[in-house]
Amino acid sequence: xxxxxxxxxxxxxxxxxxxxxxxxxxxxxxxxxxxxxxxxxxxxxxxxxxxxxxxxxxxxxxxxxxxxxxxxxxxxxxxxxxxxxxxxxxxxxxxxxxxxxxxxxxxxxxxxxxxxxxxxxxx
Numbered sequence: 677x678x679x680x681x682x683x684x685x686x687x688x689x690x691x692x693x694x695x696x697x698x699x700x701x702x703x704x705x706x707x708x709x710x711x712x713x714x715x716x717x718x719x720x721x722x723x724x725x726x727x728x729x730x731x732x733x734x735x736x737x738x739x740x741x742x743x744x745x746x747x748x749x750x751x752x753x754x755x756x757x758x759x760x761x762x763x764x765x766x767x768x769x770x771x772x773x774x775x776x777x778x779x780x781x782x783x784x785x786x787x788x789x790x791x792x793x794x795x796x797x798x799x
Contacts, residue, residue, distance in 0.1 A: 681770060686757050687712055689771055693778035701782070706737065708785055710778075711754045727759040730777040738787030753781040 681689075690712055697705075718726045734751025735744060755777055764770045780798050793799045 681761060681767065683712075683757070686760075686770075686774075689774050690755050690778065692771075693775045696775060697779070697782060701786070704737070705782070705785060707748060707750045708734070708782075709750045709752055711752060713754050713756055714758050716754075716756045716759060727762065728756060729760050729763065729773065730755050730781045732781040732784035734785065736785060736787035751785055753778070753785070755781075 690710065694710060716726065716728045716731065718724055731754045732751065733754070735748070755774065760770060760773055760777065764773055776798060780793055783793055783798060790799055
């Protein structure tokens, strides 16, 4: 694991990846907040050693109807630091992987599923 990347630096890299979201896409995002966590905690039924780099939790824009809105909690995108560092061997790989992960999770906010993301090279 790349221990030379501090929490502050990792946060800066995530912020840079968020800043790299195309302006038109960013303007369409609605009610989304980003978090950074050290580890993903597998949910019941998931393998205990499951490693994911990011997670989107919320209601995709394509799934929202006229009843969605007022009082709705923000969608959450979480980037997991330690799995990202374990998946990478160099700082450059970390930067690249964070960028891919942020875009992958943002795509889920827009209703794009994993199969389509894989086809597009963002999985």
